[in-house]
Amino acid sequence: MDAAEFRRRGREMVDYVADYLENIEQRPVYPDVEPGYLRSLIPTEAPMEPENYDDIIRDVERVIMPGVTHWHSPYFYAYYPAASSYPAMLADMLCGAIGCIGFSWAASPACTELETVMLDWFGKMLQLPECFIAGTHGHGGGVIQGTASEATLMSLLAARCKAVRWVQASNPKKSEAEIFSKLVAYTSEQAHSSVERAALIGGVMMRKVPTDNCFAVRGDILKEMVEKDKAAGLIPFYFCATLGTTPSCGFDSITELGPICNGENMWMHIDAAYAGSAFICPEFRPLLNGVEFADSFNLNPHKWLLVNFDCSTMWVKNRADIIGAFKMEPLYLKHENQESGRHWQIPLGRRFRSLKMWFVFRMYGLKGLQAHIRKQVALAKEFESLVRADKRFEICAEVILGLVCFRLKGSNELNQKLLKMITKSREIHLVPCQLSGRFVLRFAICARATESRHIQQAWQHITQLTFDIKMSQRE
Amino acid sequence: MDAAEFRRRGREMVDYVADYLENIEQRPVYPDVEPGYLRSLIPTEAPMEPENYDDIIRDVERVIMPGVTHWHSPYFYAYYPAASSYPAMLADMLCGAIGCIGFSWAASPACTELETVMLDWFGKMLQLPECFIAGTHGHGGGVIQGTASEATLMSLLAARCKAVRWVQASNPKKSEAEIFSKLVAYTSEQAHSSVERAALIGGVMMRKVPTDNCFAVRGDILKEMVEKDKAAGLIPFYFCATLGTTPSCGFDSITELGPICNGENMWMHIDAAYAGSAFICPEFRPLLNGVEFADSFNLNPHKWLLVNFDCSTMWVKNRADIIGAFKMEPLYLKHENQESGRHWQIPLGRRFRSLKMWFVFRMYGLKGLQAHIRKQVALAKEFESLVRADKRFEICAEVILGLVCFRLKGSNELNQKLLKMITKSREIHLVPCQLSGRFVLRFAICARATESRHIQQAWQHITQLTFDIKMSQRE
Numbered sequence: 001m002d003a004a005e006f007r008r009r010g011r012e013m014v015d016y017v018a019d020y021l022e023n024i025e026q027r028p029v030y031p032d033v034e035p036g037y038l039r040s041l042i043p044t045e046a047p048m049e050p051e052n053y054d055d056i057i058r059d060v061e062r063v064i065m066p067g068v069t070h071w072h073s074p075y076f077y078a079y080y081p082a083a084s085s086y087p088a089m090l091a092d093m094l095c096g097a098i099g100c101i102g103f104s105w106a107a108s109p110a111c112t113e114l115e116t117v118m119l120d121w122f123g124k125m126l127q128l129p130e131c132f133i134a135g136t137h138g139h140g141g142g143v144i145q146g147t148a149s150e151a152t153l154m155s156l157l158a159a160r161c162k163a164v165r166w167v168q169a170s171n172p173k174k175s176e177a178e179i180f181s182k183l184v185a186y187t188s189e190q191a192h193s194s195v196e197r198a199a200l201i202g203g204v205m206m207r208k209v210p211t212d213n214c215f216a217v218r219g220d221i222l223k224e225m226v227e228k229d230k231a232a233g234l235i236p237f238y239f240c241a242t243l244g245t246t247p248s249c250g251f252d253s254i255t256e257l258g259p260i261c262n263g264e265n266m267w268m269h270i271d272a273a274y275a276g277s278a279f280i281c282p283e284f285r286p287l288l289n290g291v292e293f294a295d296s297f298n299l300n301p302h303k304w305l306l307v308n309f310d311c312s313t314m315w316v317k318n319r320a321d322i323i324g325a326f327k328m329e330p331l332y333l334k335h336e337n338q339e340s341g342r343h344w345q346i347p348l349g350r351r352f353r354s355l356k357m358w359f360v361f362r363m364y365g366l367k368g369l370q371a372h373i374r375k376q377v378a379l380a381k382e383f384e385s386l387v388r389a390d391k392r393f394e395i396c397a398e399v400i401l402g403l404v405c406f407r408l409k410g411s412n413e414l415n416q417k418l419l420k421m422i423t424k425s426r427e428i429h430l431v432p433c434q435l436s437g438r439f440v441l442r443f444a445i446c447a448r449a450t451e452s453r454h455i456q457q458a459w460q461h462i463t464q465l466t467f468d469i470k471m472s473q474r475e
Numbered sequence: 476m477d478a479a480e481f482r483r484r485g486r487e488m489v490d491y492v493a494d495y496l497e498n499i500e501q502r503p504v505y506p507d508v509e510p511g512y513l514r515s516l517i518p519t520e521a522p523m524e525p526e527n528y529d530d531i532i533r534d535v536e537r538v539i540m541p542g543v544t545h546w547h548s549p550y551f552y553a554y555y556p557a558a559s560s561y562p563a564m565l566a567d568m569l570c571g572a573i574g575c576i577g578f579s580w581a582a583s584p585a586c587t588e589l590e591t592v593m594l595d596w597f598g599k600m601l602q603l604p605e606c607f608i609a610g611t612h613g614h615g616g617g618v619i620q621g622t623a624s625e626a627t628l629m630s631l632l633a634a635r636c637k638a639v640r641w642v643q644a645s646n647p648k649k650s651e652a653e654i655f656s657k658l659v660a661y662t663s664e665q666a667h668s669s670v671e672r673a674a675l676i677g678g679v680m681m682r683k684v685p686t687d688n689c690f691a692v693r694g695d696i697l698k699e700m701v702e703k704d705k706a707a708g709l710i711p712f713y714f715c716a717t718l719g720t721t722p723s724c725g726f727d728s729i730t731e732l733g734p735i736c737n738g739e740n741m742w743m744h745i746d747a748a749y750a751g752s753a754f755i756c757p758e759f760r761p762l763l764n765g766v767e768f769a770d771s772f773n774l775n776p777h778k779w780l781l782v783n784f785d786c787s788t789m790w791v792k793n794r795a796d797i798i799g800a801f802k803m804e805p806l807y808l809k810h811e812n813q814e815s816g817r818h819w820q821i822p823l824g825r826r827f828r829s830l831k832m833w834f835v836f837r838m839y840g841l842k843g844l845q846a847h848i849r850k851q852v853a854l855a856k857e858f859e860s861l862v863r864a865d866k867r868f869e870i871c872a873e874v875i876l877g878l879v880c881f882r883l884k885g886s887n888e889l890n891q892k893l894l895k896m897i898t899k900s901r902e903i904h905l906v907p908c909q910l911s912g913r914f915v916l917r918f919a920i921c922a923r924a925t926e927s928r929h930i931q932q933a934w935q936h937i938t939q940l941t942f943d944i945k946m947s948q949r950e
Contacts, residue, residue, distance in 0.1 A: 010489030067585030110542030113513035181652030
């Protein structure tokens with residue numbers, strides 16, 4: 001395929017993309033396929049000779065689309081949103097064309113520099129304390145990670161490194177392995193599975209902290225656990241707070257937790273993967289109060305801020321902590337402007353992802369982004385009031401942002417049955433969670449295209465299925 | 476921006492991309508900017524109101540392009556290639572539009588399934604033993620990682636987990652921390668820095684194995700080191716072999732090393748990030764002989780096989796090893812077809828990257844991909860012969876694939892001076908390496924657009940600069 005053909009096929013693809021997104025409602029949101037469906041639809045081996053592009057495009061509808069869960073359908077209410085917007089897609093095309101691998105400043109200065117400045121822009125939009133902003137006299141700054149899992153892992157590894165140095169400062173003979181075996185990390189029992197996974201990777205203990213009746217970790221309980229572990233000769237070194245947990249969008253009390261972590265010399269990382277985007281709205285910004293106590297903070301614009309996956313933004317208070325944890329510079333990576341490089345991630349190479357932020361921030365403006373968040377929160381509130389108006393149902397956690405946790409009053413089995421029927425009907429898609437031992441349905445406002453009529457329709461569908469269940473129980 | 480505007484802007488972007496790549500030769504390959512250049516060119520904060528798209532596009536030329544190192548310029552000979560092709564870019568557009576997050580089968584069945592089948596296609600193209608192919612009776616299979624760094628880390632973590640289980644089977648009372656402190660991993664002194672980094676992350680010792688005069692690790696030296704460590708009460712558990720090292724494209728002797736690893740119950744991972752793509756050509760496939768001894772194998776189609784970054788393909792002989800290392804399933808990730816999901820990576824979420832492989836394999840066909848590899852190897856050979864014909868220069872490592880390591884006969888300072896002049900002139904771009912204490916220039920065939928005339932021109936440029944140096948020395 002030469003440039004001329006790319007021009008033609010590229011235009012066709014642009015139209016295909018626009019058509020797909022404009023008409024996505026007409027596709028069943030959840031695919032009707034069984035595991036292994038795809039293998040039988042395509043050859044067992046790659047072709048020897050080049051194929052025709054038209055055949056490939058035909059196969060997108062024949063092979064791929066029947067197996068796609070349409071995350072951008074307005075009937076998709078599962079997990080948390082995956083961001084998508086036209087400006088981000090345009091920026092991604094440009095990113096693909098430039099195709100630089102940004103593992104150092106010299107490998108493409110614009111890639112490193114735009115990232116630094118975009119993280120500053122974004123940090124200011126979030127009203128982060130100045131110590132997290134690179135273009136100041138502080139020692140902090142931001143970086144784009146692929147996912148929140150990687151941000152959590154990086155923070156835990158930096159904290160582990162710092163803890164080892166700190167212990168060895170007073171006990172120079174203690175081996176690293178000996179120290180590792182005493183380190184304890186903490187996180188909410190409601191935290192994402194990737195937090196526990198980070199501790200597994202880092203080879204340190206992790207304790208799950210019980211939450212209060214708002215599914216939030218409070219200061220007193222962490223304090224108590226830390227004291228107990230210290231008394232047992234262990235070394236508490238890390239706490240991962242969550243703002244906007246995956247099951248219920250609960251918020252750990254970081255104003256209580258932060259001072260405890262600071263006092264105990266424990267690294268506090270804040271994972272606000274989903275909820276963080278809302279903090280650009282002044283009315284939601286108080287949820288982030290206490291960030292000044294944190295050593296690192298992360299959220300995913302690729303979840304709720306219209307920047308296509310992957311783009312997970314992370315700030316640290318002290319760049320040296322995270323750089324120092326891993327720095328190694330073979331000759332083929334050395335260059336004159338060494339200090340401007342950055343190895344703050346697990347992967348060495350990375351795409352020019354800040355272009356997506358740049359395009360989205362400029363094409364929407366802060367006001368446009370705030371409007372997007374507010375609209376989706378309003379839709380969640382609308383759904384909440386529909387649930388509350390129906391006495392058969394109950395709301396299971398305070399609706400603060402775009403997630404509504406609800407269930408039919410009654411047994412877990414009843415709710416499992418309802419979800420099974422929802423999934424099977426393929427009209428809307430949502431996933432469950434467990435809250436205090438109860439099986440709960442999660443209704444997350446996800447797609448950019450979701451409007452009030454979709455919410456109303458979704459609720460009508462759920463109540464119809466509920467009616468069917470109740471009828472069948474009577475028979 | 477609505478769909479209609481996206482159609483218009485998308486077409487413009489397709490043309491911008493095609494123009495950029497068609498005329499890339501006219502841009503200086505290496506940017507003439509100082510660190511911090513970009514910050515002064517754009518506002519210090521994000522705009523409040525939406526901006527005009529035309530202004531953003533104008534800023535791409537004003538702000539971004541002056542700071543881009545043009546990896547796809549035919550004058551780019553640094554590092555190793557970053558793959559790029561039009562079919563991959565089209566697939567990436569589609570990937571962005573579907574915008575699914577493939578963290579489980581249910582999250583988008585097509586995403587998981589196409590990946591599995593593409594890894595099988597590719598595995599067959601590479602003539603991998605059947606035990607690595609998923610669609611067989613074996614226990615193996617492939618997965619797309621973001622980078623080779625992640626593949627290495629995953630393999631080391633899986634090996635660590637396996638080693639702990641193995642030790643605890645005979646010593647149930649040994650703690651994990653105690654075992655960790657005895658584990659030893661090995662890799663070549665020529666291995667990529669990410670290998671050492673993986674050991675740092677995993678909290679295990681890593682020994683650098685000296686290489687022979689072809690910069691390859693041989694069996695006897697590994698055997699000797701392993702014996703010595705075992706005698707000291709340590710537990711050798713992992714060896715990372717490299718096929719195509721970063722400094723000189725050296726090849727560890729895996730036919731010698733594999734049986735040793737198997738005999739010692741050590742995991743052998745093969746990192747063939749760059750060189751691996753060449754193994755689709757029968758004439759280069761012997762370089763992979765011995766892969767049957769490996770537990771895991773990785774290469775980056777995003778380096779040399781025309782699939783845009785990121786796409787790093789990894790195969791394991793036993794899926795359970797790598798899945799078992801981390802599996803955790805909170806309720807919101809559970810679904811009926813659990814076993815088809817896969818958490819083989821550090822990040823939980825991932826893009827629909829297999830689309831790029833599918834488009835590229837089909838649009839080029841195996842023959843087209845082989846032709847691409849052969850053409851670039853031939854260009855390296857052409858450059859090699861130019862160097863060999865000039866008595867002032869020497870070749871520093873056997874030229875097997877697309878990399879030529881060369882230097883001026885004489886001091887390191889002389890060669891550092893030459894490289895500095897090359898970098899400063901910005902006509903071509905390359906980076907150095909260190910081989911046996913000598914400062915060496917690496918000339919890697921990178922861009923898809925590189926032709927014989929560019930090689931000739933590059934050599935002429937290098938010899939002209941050499942002439943200038945020699946003249947100035949005489950003055």
